[in-house]
Amino acid sequence: MSESAAEPQGATEHAPESPAPLNVPRTPTGDPGVDARLTRLADADRLTTDGHLAVYEDVHAGLRDALSALDAR
Numbered sequence: 890m891s892e893s894a895a896e897p898q899g900a901t902e903h904a905p906e907s908p909a910p911l912n913v914p915r916t917p918t919g920d921p922g923v924d925a926r927l928t929r930l931a932d933a934d935r936l937t938t939d940g941h942l943a944v945y946e947d948v949h950a951g952l953r954d955a956l957s958a959l960d961a962r
Contacts, residue, residue: 910934926951 911934915927926948933944 906937908935908937920955922955923952926955 913930915930917924918927929944929948929951933941936944
């Protein structure tokens with residue numbers, strides 16, 4: 890199979906766009922642990938989309954732990 894037959898005509902390799910801040914407001918909750926996790930979301934603003942998952946999973950785990958700690962009190 891020739892190279893031209895392997896790729897559709899006009900196909901280009903997709904490159905992720907540069908990171909762009911989403912500028913989503915984060916309102917402080919008054920709980921230092923929760924606020925720290927919400928601040929962590931800002932890290933996604935400087936990452937390409939393939940790096941967002943790690944940030945979201947970290948924030949989710951931290952918020953889940955904060956909720957679990959409320960039940961333990």
